[in-house]
Amino acid sequence: MIDKDGLPRDSRDLHLLLHALVDGELDAAKAMTLERRLAEDPTLAAEHQRIVALRRAVLALPRTEADPAFAARMAALAQEGEKAPSPANNNISWKARWDDWRALAASVVVTAGLASGATYWMMAPGMQEDFATAIANDHRRSLLAAAPVDVVSSDRHTVKPWLDARIGVSPPAPDLTKDGFSLVGGRVEVVGNRPVPALVYRYREHLITLVAIPREGTATPMPSKPTGGGFSMLRWDDGAFSYWAVSDAEPSVMEDFAFRFRAAIGP
Numbered sequence: 001m002i003d004k005d006g007l008p009r010d011s012r013d014l015h016l017l018l019h020a021l022v023d024g025e026l027d028a029a030k031a032m033t034l035e036r037r038l039a040e041d042p043t044l045a046a047e048h049q050r051i052v053a054l055r056r057a058v059l060a061l062p063r064t065e066a067d068p069a070f071a072a073r074m075a076a077l078a079q080e081g082e083k084a085p086s087p088a089n090n091n092i093s094w095k096a097r098w099d100d101w102r103a104l105a106a107s108v109v110v111t112a113g114l115a116s117g118a119t120y121w122m123m124a125p126g127m128q129e130d131f132a133t134a135i136a137n138d139h140r141r142s143l144l145a146a147a148p149v150d151v152v153s154s155d156r157h158t159v160k161p162w163l164d165a166r167i168g169v170s171p172p173a174p175d176l177t178k179d180g181f182s183l184v185g186g187r188v189e190v191v192g193n194r195p196v197p198a199l200v201y202r203y204r205e206h207l208i209t210l211v212a213i214p215r216e217g218t219a220t221p222m223p224s225k226p227t228g229g230g231f232s233m234l235r236w237d238d239g240a241f242s243y244w245a246v247s248d249a250e251p252s253v254m255e256d257f258a259f260r261f262r263a264a265i266g267p
Contacts, residue, residue: 014044154185
């Protein structure tokens with residue numbers, strides 16, 4: 001079934017279209033139609049962000065070069081396969097067998113790489129350190145992106161509704177310009193397969209990402225100064241959110257930011 005905008009109603013078909021959008025495989029008209037649907041459907045938008053985050057994680061995995069001796073052996077086998085005649089009782093050529101084996105070997109390498117990445121994630125020293133690392137990595141990727149935010153605005157009355165429309169939650173976004181911290185905008189982060197809101201502030205030449213995790217019940221005690229993979233990080237709670245601030249600014253700047261943010265939103 002097709003909706004009036006030309007997109008399929010079936011969730012599985014929409015999921016495939018999201019992957020195609022992330023991979024840049026849609027034509028301009030279809031991409032624009034799907035992006036309009038994302039702007040109207042928070043659930044679909046969250047799934048899109050999850051796919052984007054997964055793609056980034058896969059691309060960030062270290063690439064392992066094949067051992068030279070192994071590569072030479074495979075090349076020799078390929079040459080032998082092209083020269084060898086097909087058995088009389090078998091219609092599959094040695095070349096075809098080699099192509100099938102090469103494809104299988106490639107899939108084994110990719111699977112092993114993904115498995116090793118997943119194993120590293122599960123065997124890391126602790127959930128809190130994993131969480132801090134994920135937030136730091138997202139901040140690092142935002143610095144490399146064409147734009148560090150999904151919605152560009154210094155007005156919290158623009159940023160908060162934008163976040164709320166996409167993931168159903170938005171944290172306080174106080175105006176701290178007079179204190180030296182100007183609001184740049186916001187974006188949706190995916191941490192642990194969960195879409196969460198992030199605000200971005202600027203202090204001089206530094207960007208500060210503030211991820212706000214909605215609190216559910218009693219929060220797990222965590223240190224206020226987690227490790228940020230080379231970045232300065234701070235963490236604090238209020239009644240509604242657990243906040244994680246990360247930047248390459250000096251720790252003293254981060255402490256000042258946290259103090260002024262908490263003072264602005266009140267107890």
